[in-house]
Amino acid sequence: MDVLIQLVLNGILLGSMYAIISVGLTLIFGIVRVVNFAHGEFLMVGMYAAYLLAAKFGLHPYASAIPVVLLLFALGALVQRFLIQPLLSADEHIQIFATVGLSTALVNLALLLFGADLYSVPPSAAQGSVQVAGFTLVKGQIVMFVCALALVAGLHLFMQSTALGRAIRATAQNRNAALLMGVKVDKIYVIAFGMGAACVGLASALVMPLYPVTPTIGTYFVLTAFVVVVLGGMRSMYGAFFGAMIIGLVDSLSGYYIAPDLKEVVYFALFLLILIFKPTGLFGLGRGTE
Amino acid sequence: MSLHDSSLKDSRSAPATPGGLSVLSRLTDPRVYCTLFALSLLVIIPAWSGSTFMVHVFVTICVFGALATAWNILGGYAGQLSLGHTVFYGLGGYTAALLLTHFGLSPWIGMIAGAALAALVSLGIGYPCFRLRGPFFSLATIAFLEVVRLLSIHFNGVTGGSAGLVVPLQIGWPWMIFREKINYLYIAFGLLMLCLAVSYAIRHSRLGYSLTAVRERDSAAQAAGININGVKLWAMAISAALTALVGTFHAMYMTFLEPATLFSLATAIEIAMFALIGGLGTVAGPLLGTVLVVPLAELARGWLGASANGLHGFVYGSVLVIITLTLPGGLVGTFGPFVVRLIDRLPGGGRTRADVVAPATKIITGTPGEVVLKAQNLVKRFGGLTATDNVSLTLKRGEILGVIGPNGAGKTTVFAQLSGFLTPNAGTIEILGPDGKWHQPSSPDAFARLGIGRTFQIVQPFGKLSVLENIMIGAFLRHRSVDDARAVALRVAKLMGLDDVKDVEAGTLPIGGLKRLEVARTLATEPTILLLDEVMAGQSQSDTVKMVELIRAIRDTGVTVIAIEHNMQAIMSLSDRIVVIDSGKVIAEGKPDAVVRERRVIEAYLGEDFVDAQGL
Numbered sequence: 001m002d003v004l005i006q007l008v009l010n011g012i013l014l015g016s017m018y019a020i021i022s023v024g025l026t027l028i029f030g031i032v033r034v035v036n037f038a039h040g041e042f043l044m045v046g047m048y049a050a051y052l053l054a055a056k057f058g059l060h061p062y063a064s065a066i067p068v069v070l071l072l073f074a075l076g077a078l079v080q081r082f083l084i085q086p087l088l089s090a091d092e093h094i095q096i097f098a099t100v101g102l103s104t105a106l107v108n109l110a111l112l113l114f115g116a117d118l119y120s121v122p123p124s125a126a127q128g129s130v131q132v133a134g135f136t137l138v139k140g141q142i143v144m145f146v147c148a149l150a151l152v153a154g155l156h157l158f159m160q161s162t163a164l165g166r167a168i169r170a171t172a173q174n175r176n177a178a179l180l181m182g183v184k185v186d187k188i189y190v191i192a193f194g195m196g197a198a199c200v201g202l203a204s205a206l207v208m209p210l211y212p213v214t215p216t217i218g219t220y221f222v223l224t225a226f227v228v229v230v231l232g233g234m235r236s237m238y239g240a241f242f243g244a245m246i247i248g249l250v251d252s253l254s255g256y257y258i259a260p261d262l263k264e265v266v267y268f269a270l271f272l273l274i275l276i277f278k279p280t281g282l283f284g285l286g287r288g289t290e
Numbered sequence: 291m292s293l294h295d296s297s298l299k300d301s302r303s304a305p306a307t308p309g310g311l312s313v314l315s316r317l318t319d320p321r322v323y324c325t326l327f328a329l330s331l332l333v334i335i336p337a338w339s340g341s342t343f344m345v346h347v348f349v350t351i352c353v354f355g356a357l358a359t360a361w362n363i364l365g366g367y368a369g370q371l372s373l374g375h376t377v378f379y380g381l382g383g384y385t386a387a388l389l390l391t392h393f394g395l396s397p398w399i400g401m402i403a404g405a406a407l408a409a410l411v412s413l414g415i416g417y418p419c420f421r422l423r424g425p426f427f428s429l430a431t432i433a434f435l436e437v438v439r440l441l442s443i444h445f446n447g448v449t450g451g452s453a454g455l456v457v458p459l460q461i462g463w464p465w466m467i468f469r470e471k472i473n474y475l476y477i478a479f480g481l482l483m484l485c486l487a488v489s490y491a492i493r494h495s496r497l498g499y500s501l502t503a504v505r506e507r508d509s510a511a512q513a514a515g516i517n518i519n520g521v522k523l524w525a526m527a528i529s530a531a532l533t534a535l536v537g538t539f540h541a542m543y544m545t546f547l548e549p550a551t552l553f554s555l556a557t558a559i560e561i562a563m564f565a566l567i568g569g570l571g572t573v574a575g576p577l578l579g580t581v582l583v584v585p586l587a588e589l590a591r592g593w594l595g596a597s598a599n600g601l602h603g604f605v606y607g608s609v610l611v612i613i614t615l616t617l618p619g620g621l622v623g624t625f626g627p628f629v630v631r632l633i634d635r636l637p638g639g640g641r642t643r644a645d646v647v648a649p650a651t652k653i654i655t656g657t658p659g660e661v662v663l664k665a666q667n668l669v670k671r672f673g674g675l676t677a678t679d680n681v682s683l684t685l686k687r688g689e690i691l692g693v694i695g696p697n698g699a700g701k702t703t704v705f706a707q708l709s710g711f712l713t714p715n716a717g718t719i720e721i722l723g724p725d726g727k728w729h730q731p732s733s734p735d736a737f738a739r740l741g742i743g744r745t746f747q748i749v750q751p752f753g754k755l756s757v758l759e760n761i762m763i764g765a766f767l768r769h770r771s772v773d774d775a776r777a778v779a780l781r782v783a784k785l786m787g788l789d790d791v792k793d794v795e796a797g798t799l800p801i802g803g804l805k806r807l808e809v810a811r812t813l814a815t816e817p818t819i820l821l822l823d824e825v826m827a828g829q830s831q832s833d834t835v836k837m838v839e840l841i842r843a844i845r846d847t848g849v850t851v852i853a854i855e856h857n858m859q860a861i862m863s864l865s866d867r868i869v870v871i872d873s874g875k876v877i878a879e880g881k882p883d884a885v886v887r888e889r890r891v892i893e894a895y896l897g898e899d900f901v902d903a904q905g906l
Contacts, residue, residue, distance in 0.1 A: 035425035083611065090618055092424040093371050097566050098614040100373070100559055105607025111600025215600070219555070223436060226429055265440045268433045275430055276418040 006135050007252045013141035015248020016148035017207060021221060022228040022240040023151060024199030028076075030235035031172045031192035034084055037099040040222025041106035042197050046072050046204025047213035048110065054121040054208070061121055062143070065205035069198045076197025080190045088189075103218075110215035118212035126209035144206045151199065152241050159237075168192055172235070224251075224264075227271040233281025243281070320636035329486075333479050337472060345471045347588045352478035353540050354584055358564040358576030359485040360532035365562055366571035367498060368525040369505030370420070373428045373558050374435030377415070378408040378530040380552035382537030384442070384449060387457050387547050390465075397466040401538040405531040412530030413523055420522050432555060439553035454548035457541065466542040474543050481539055482577070485532050490573050492528070496766045496775070501525055502571070503752055503763045510750035513709065514815055515738030515767035556603070563610050569620030578621055583609060647784065648777035650847075656818075658688040661722070662850055663742075663819055668707055668717035670874075677703040678714065679874035685819060690845055691852045692865030692882070696894055700874040701854045702747055705821050708852075709744040710737035724818070738767060743817025745808040747824045747854070753797030757788055760796045760807055764814030779814055786810040787836070801828040806837075813844070820844065822853040826860050838864050862886070870894065 021043060028036045036042075046068050053064040083102065087095050126140035159165040170178040171188045179185050211217070228247050232239025247267055254266040274281065316322050336348040361375050385407055386400025419430045442449045449455060461467050468474060492498045500521045503511040508518050541547050551557070568579025587602030594601065617624045634640045656662075663685040670678035677700045685691060693701050706712040708719060711734050720728045721740050731737045743764075752760050761779035762772075769775045783789045786806045791799065796807060805825050812820065822841070826834050838860050845851050855861035861868070861882075868885045870878040872894040878885050885891055893901050 035429070037425075083615070086615060090614075093365075093369065093566075093570065094614050094618045096371055096425050096428055097563070097610055101563070101607045101610030101614060103607070104556070104559060104563075105604055105611060108600040108603030108607060112604060115599065223432065227433075230426075230429070259444065261444050262440065265437050265444070268437045268440075271433050272418075272430060272437075275422060275426060275433075279422070279426075 002134070003256070007256055008249060009135055009137060011249035011252030012245055013137065013145055013248070014251055015245040016141070016145040017203065017244075018221075018224055018228050018247055019148040019241045019244035020144070020151055020199055020203040020206070021225045022232065022244050023148075023155065023237050024196040024203070025222075025225050025229050026196075026232065026235065026237055026240040027155075027199065028193055028196035029229065030237075031168060032080065032084065032189045034095055034099070036193075036196070037096065037222075038079070038103035038106060039196075039200065039225065040218025040220070041103045042072060042075065042200040042218070043204050043207070043221055044110060044213065044215065044218035045075065045106065046201045047208050047211075047217065048114065048119075050205050050208040051119050051121060051213055055119075060124060061205050061208040062126070064208075065202060068205045069201040072201030072204070073194040073198040077190045077194035079197070080193030084193065085186060085189065107215050107218065114215065116214065118214055120212035121208055124209050138210070140206070140210045147202065147206060148241070148244075151202065152237060155237060164191070224267070227267050230271055230275050231281060236281070239281050318638040320633050320639040321630070324633050324636070329483070332482070333475060336475060342471055343592060345475055347585055349471075349474050349478045349543065350588060351580055351584050352475065352482040353536055353543075354561065354564060355577040355580040356478070356482040356485040356536045357533060357561045358568070358580050359482070359489050359573075360529050360536065361561045362529075362565045362570065362572075362576045363489055363492060363532070364522075364525045364529040366565055366575070367492065367501040367505070368522050369501075369571075370416075370522060370526070371424070371428045371562065372431040372526075372529075373555070373562060374431030374433075375529075375533055375561055376537075376553055376555070376558040377431075377435050377438050378412060378533040379537035379540070379557070380438065380442070380549070381408045381411060382534030383541030383547055383552050384455075385534070386538040387455055387541055388448070391455070391458060396464045397538055397542050398464070401535055404538050405534040408530040408534035408537075409527040412526045416523050416526040417519070420519055432558075435553055435555060435558060439549050442549040442553060449549065450547070452548065452550070454546055457545045457547070459545065466539065467545065477539055478543075481536050484535070486573065486577065488528065488532060489576075492525075493573050494772060496770055496772065497521060497524060499759070499763055499766055499772075499775075502755065505571075506752040506754060507750050509711070509734075510746065510752065510811070511763070512711070512734035513738060513744050513746070513750075514764045514811060515735050516763075517733075517735045560606060563606055566620055567609060567613050569622030569624070569626065572620070572622040572626065574626070575620050575622040582621070645780055646773065646777045648774070648781045650781070656687050656848065658848075659686050661685065662687045663708070663722070664718075664720045664728075665704075665708060666718050666720075668704065668714045668719070670703055670707060670712060670714050677874050678707065681717075681871070681874070681876055683708075683869065683876075685850050685852060687850050688845060688848060689850060689866045690841065690864055691850075692861040692868045693852060693854045693871060694856075694858070694861060694868060695871035695877075699871045699894075701871050702823060703874075704871065705744060705823055705854060708737075709742050709821055710734040711744075721819075738815060738817075741816075741818035742821065743812040743815045743819070744821035745805075745812050745823050745825055747827075749801070749804040749808050751796040751799070751804055751807055753795070755796055756793050757796050757799065757803075757807060758783060758792040761788075761810045761814045764811040767815040778816075782810045782814045785813070785840070802830060802833055805829060806833075809837075809840075817849060819850045819852065822851065822855075824854055824856060826855055826857040834860055 025036060025039050028034060049068050049071055050061045050064045053059040053067065054061060079102065083098055087098055126143065129136045129138050159169055167178070167183045168188055170181065171183055171185050175185055224247060228243040229240055231246060232243030250267050250270065251263050255263040258266060332348055332352060336344040357379065361372065364370050364372055382401065382404035385404035386397040389395040389400040389403060390397055415431065415434050419427055422430055443451050446453070459467060461469060466477065500511065500516045503514065503516055504518050504521055512518060541552065564579040564583060565576040566579070567583060568577065569575030583606060587605060590601050613620065661684050665681065665683040668678050668681045669676065681704055695701050703712065707714050710731055718730060720730055721742065723729045723740050729740055731740055752763060758779050761782050762775045765775035765778040769778055783792045786809060788803065788806055788810055791803065799807060805828055809822065809825055826837055829837060834857060841851055841864060853861065865882050868880065868882050869876055870885060870891050877890045877894060878888045889901060
């Protein structure tokens with residue numbers, strides 16, 4: 001029983017990391033209606049940025065969160081403005097290829113610049129753990145859990161009670177109607193893409209103390225993030241949050257009860273089943289694949 | 291004139307001259323001899339240079355050219371962007387390697403087994419995933435690839451796992467392993483030719499046209515009687531089998547198999563990338579993309595060595611991004627027509643195809659006046675709205691039935707049910723088939739095969755195909771061969787006054803032309819019952835008159851017509867019988883002159899107050 005509770009706790013904490021990444025992916029898909037295949041590479045860029053800030057200026061990754069978030073916002077905004085925006089009315093396959101190409105270019109650019117070696121920041125307290133009622137919790141993961149909750153709450157407030165938030169929601173619901181109401185849709189898209197990337201920036205600063213960075217780390221995380229987003233119904237931030245928790249649990253439990261190297265098989269299988277049989281997501285929060 | 295086939299983006303197609311011309315005469319066509327010359331360079335250059343490195347580069351070009359060509363059958367023709375195609379490549383490799391290791395079977399046999407297995411697996415992946423749209427199909431194929439890769443690592447007893455599997459080194463043709471590297475090139479080139487031949491054949495067959503139709507607009511494809519999932523599954527199985535063949539060869543060439551390279555996501559993306567760079571949906575594009583990009587990367591690797599780790603991927607990714615932004619049609623899609631025009635200036639070029647027009651269709655036999663369609667008590671609800679409320683209709687052979695009613699009355703919803711695009715919540719639709727039996731079809735393509743032809747109120751052209759090709763898509767329902775379909779399409783184009791614009795890209799037609807194209811594509815399916823949804827809208831006065839005459843002429847060949855129309859003058863003069871629908875119900879039925887006098891009909895159009903004021 002104790003093992004089970006420990007696994008559940010681990011799962012939820014792990015899920016909070018996926019939650020931050022997936023909320024960003026959902027923002028981009030829900031508003032701009034583009035599946036960002038380069039999302040994982042944004043994470044990789046953010047992690048290298050956090051690593052460099054730590055290595056050159058001795059900045060703790062948590063302290064580097066602010067510059068990294070800003071950097072990723074700028075990266076996302078630029079990608080939207082100069083890559084996605086010209087292709088908004090292009091065929092869908094062109095949009096897919098554009099972000100796939102960006103992803104390939106970024107992975108290999110990192111490989112060119114940093115090689116295939118692992119880089120990590122100096123050990124810090126974030127890797128330490130605390131004992132709560134006999135269960136072990138990693139401090140860095142607790143921070144992530146708190147940040148994930150704060151992020152969703154903050155975005156909720158922003159979307160519901162600011163003028164910009166309302167404009168974003170209107171654009172997500174109906175681009176043309178929003179346009180007719182005087183919303184500057186192109187600007188909203190740039191902001192939304194930037195925000196989605198900024199979420200990844202936050203994630204990379206929080207992940208950096210726990211995982212070393214490699215050029216391909218993005219692929220590993222983003223495939224999981226896609227599973228989460230599909231599970232959560234593609235366009236719902238709250239769905240993405242709960243989807244992330246579920247994947248965290250599946251990861252933690254199947255890693256223990258089935259086999260550590262098959263946990264991904266389990267959630268990819270889950271992903272395919274959801275995609276095929278319940279495209280609106282587990283909670284029916286999204287409009288799915290139509 | 292085959293130049294205009296460029297709307298289907300194919301620069302190297304040899305003109306299909308009528309009748310079987312001799313091989314010699316085909317060879318004197320510059321399109322044929324230029325293609326053969328260009329392809330032969332793939333063997334001549336490395337053989338002449340004699341360098342092992344050059345041979346390796348050209349084997350790689352042939353392998354990836356073949357993979358991209360095979361991928362294009364699904365990704366380009368059918369528009370299903372698989373980013374997990376290395377599943378089939380890996381299956382081909384592992385099947386042959388394992389059969390060789392455990393049973394001593396020659397890889398040539400393993401190759402066939404691998405292809406068969408890959409085709410089967412592809413059906414298992416395609417069947418559930420084809421309902422997914424765009425990026426979600428791509429994601430699902432990535433997920434399948436990851437699952438297969440992880441499983442192949444997990445079951446290391448079979449596959450050797452991450453440690454890999456070394457192919458037993460027996461040398462000679464039966465074992466596909468050679469000391470003389472040039473032999474590998476012969477096989478790779480042969481596989482490339484096979485993939486190109488299959489791709490070319492599909493592109494110029496009924497299957498190819500059907501795939502393009504499905505990719506461009508699936509509703510119109512269904513109305514033309516195409517079984518959407520059926521044709522996609524064919525494309526997937528063929529593409530997977532070819533990919534597996536190449537996979538077997540490549541595994542024997544590398545003599546070492548590991549999940550990370552055989553089931554590689556990066557390779558799967560590269561394959562798709564080459565096809566896009568060259569031109570999706572073209573025969574020559576995937577190979578051309580490979581020829582341009584692969585040597586660049588291989589040479590960079592050769593010159594810069596390990597320090598350039600990642601350089602080739604960076605180049606690939608950047609080229610891909612630039613292509614999407616500047617040449618979304620790819621190289622062949624953009625420059626192909628121009629190059630073909632140049633080639634046609636060479637000696638022996640510029641042949642045109644004689645237009646063969648099919649004779650008029652035979653008159654439909656059957657007893658005039660017999661019931662051919664029975665719709666009973668149809669009910670269709672959308673949430674709280676009952677769009678069709680207990681509607682019953684019968685159609686008699688050879689009549690023209692007009693359906694009128696105010697906007698939003700539910701006329702189009704009834705049509706959608708009569709053609710299988712919507713399934714009623716209650717009620718039945720029975721159709722008298724050509725076999726004289728009653729049928730209850732369940733999918734739009736089944737309705738079309740039974741002889742129901744429908745047009746769409748909101749026109750549904752295959753925008754990037756020429757007008758003639760649009761009509762051919764319809765003609766393929768009853769005619770298997772391209773030549774027959776073309777002849778029928780030409781006849782229908784003439785009938786509908788579209789022969790002047792037959793080579794124009796359909797998307798550029800004005801609305802009147804598009805409406806006529808709707809009718810033309812439907813007529814080409816040679817329907818026995820024709821459902822016309824507001825075909826007069828957007829037509830000029832004189833075109834309306836022509837359309838009325840035309841509908842009469844169609845009826846005179848024995849076709850039964852049911853038409854929704856707001857143009858009252860036209861529909862009243864045309865119809866033998868009128869059905870009035872309002873708020874989802876049939877409120878009146880009868881002869882045109884009687885129906886227009888009915889109080890409920892006037893009420894439906896003009897409101898109760900008007901009726902009262904007029905004292906009716």
